[in-house]
Amino acid sequence: xxxxxxSPKYLFRKEGxxxxxxxxxxxxHDAMYWYRQxxxxxxxxxxxxxxxxxxxxxxxxxGYSVSREKKESFPLTVTSAQKNPTAxxxxxxxxxxxxxxxxxGSGTRLTVV
Amino acid sequence: xxxVAQPEDQVNVAEGNPLTVKxxxxxxxxxxxxxxxxxxxxxxxxxxxxxxxDNLVKGSYGFEAEFNKSQTSFHLKKPSALVSDSALYFCAxxxxxxxxxxxxxGSGTRLQVQP
Numbered sequence: 715x716x717x718x719x720x721s722p723k724y725l726f727r728k729e730g731x732x733x734x735x736x737x738x739x740x741x742x743h744d745a746m747y748w749y750r751q752x753x754x755x756x757x758x759x760x761x762x763x764x765x766x767x768x769x770x771x772x773x774x775x776x777g778y779s780v781s782r783e784k785k786e787s788f789p790l791t792v793t794s795a796q797k798n799p800t801a802x803x804x805x806x807x808x809x810x811x812x813x814x815x816x817x818x819g820s821g822t823r824l825t826v827v
Numbered sequence: 828x829x830x831v832a833q834p835e836d837q838v839n840v841a842e843g844n845p846l847t848v849k850x851x852x853x854x855x856x857x858x859x860x861x862x863x864x865x866x867x868x869x870x871x872x873x874x875x876x877x878x879x880x881d882n883l884v885k886g887s888y889g890f891e892a893e894f895n896k897s898q899t900s901f902h903l904k905k906p907s908a909l910v911s912d913s914a915l916y917f918c919a920x921x922x923x924x925x926x927x928x929x930x931x932x933g934s935g936t937r938l939q940v941q942p
Contacts, residue, residue: 718870747929754836756917756934757871764928772929804870808928815861815919816930818870 716741720805720819726827727792727799735790735822737805744809746788747816750774751802760803763788792824800826829854831920833933840908841941848903848936850918860901861919861930862892871917877901888912908940 718739727733745764749757759772763782777796792799806816830853840846863871875886882894919930
């Protein structure tokens with residue numbers, strides 16, 4: 715079945731460490747997105763990519779980095795510059811000509827220990 | 828700029844009663860509007876969307892929503908609530924002509940359906 719796979723499901727980070735969250739899709743979708751979810755704040759856009767080898771900052775990009783070397787993959791790195799990284803991270807994708815909605819992965823819960 | 832407001836953090840309804848989850852939006856143009864549902868520790872699942880045409884949109888699991896351009900609203904409704912409908916619901920908007928094709932989400936409304 716086609717879908718989006720996020721891994722790991724749970725991730726623990728020590729202070730000062732960089733960690734990378736994986737997002738892979740086999741839907742042949744062009745655009746991919748990373749959102750951060752905090753309680754009571756909904757989803758906030760971190761980065762998005764509408765085509766391979768191109769990506770754009772969202773509303774809260776500071777302390778994060780991404781790459782889009784393959785259509786299927788859009789990994790997110792949470793760097794040590796992100797001061798409050800504990801959150802639920804969601805990856806999503808959409809076809810280029812989508813008037814439809816996103817397909818979401820099942821999320822990664824990141825906790826700083 | 829585009830924004831979405833979900834004025835209620837939580838909605839409580841008895842099983843079998845009708846439910847409404849409110850959403851208003853602000854965009855400088857014509858919107859695409861969406862509703863998603865989220866169960867604990869899971870990603871969001873698509874419920875329904877308004878693109879164009881009939882203002883009443885029917886979606887998954889018996890949900891529907893009405894697009895009201897004059898009130899800039901897109902409230903989610905269901906005639907008869909089920910306990911299994913208890914979840915977190917998000918409204919989202921994107922401007923049709925947006926260069927940045929990314930959804931803007933509301934803060935979410937938790938729906939509790941009591942047996």
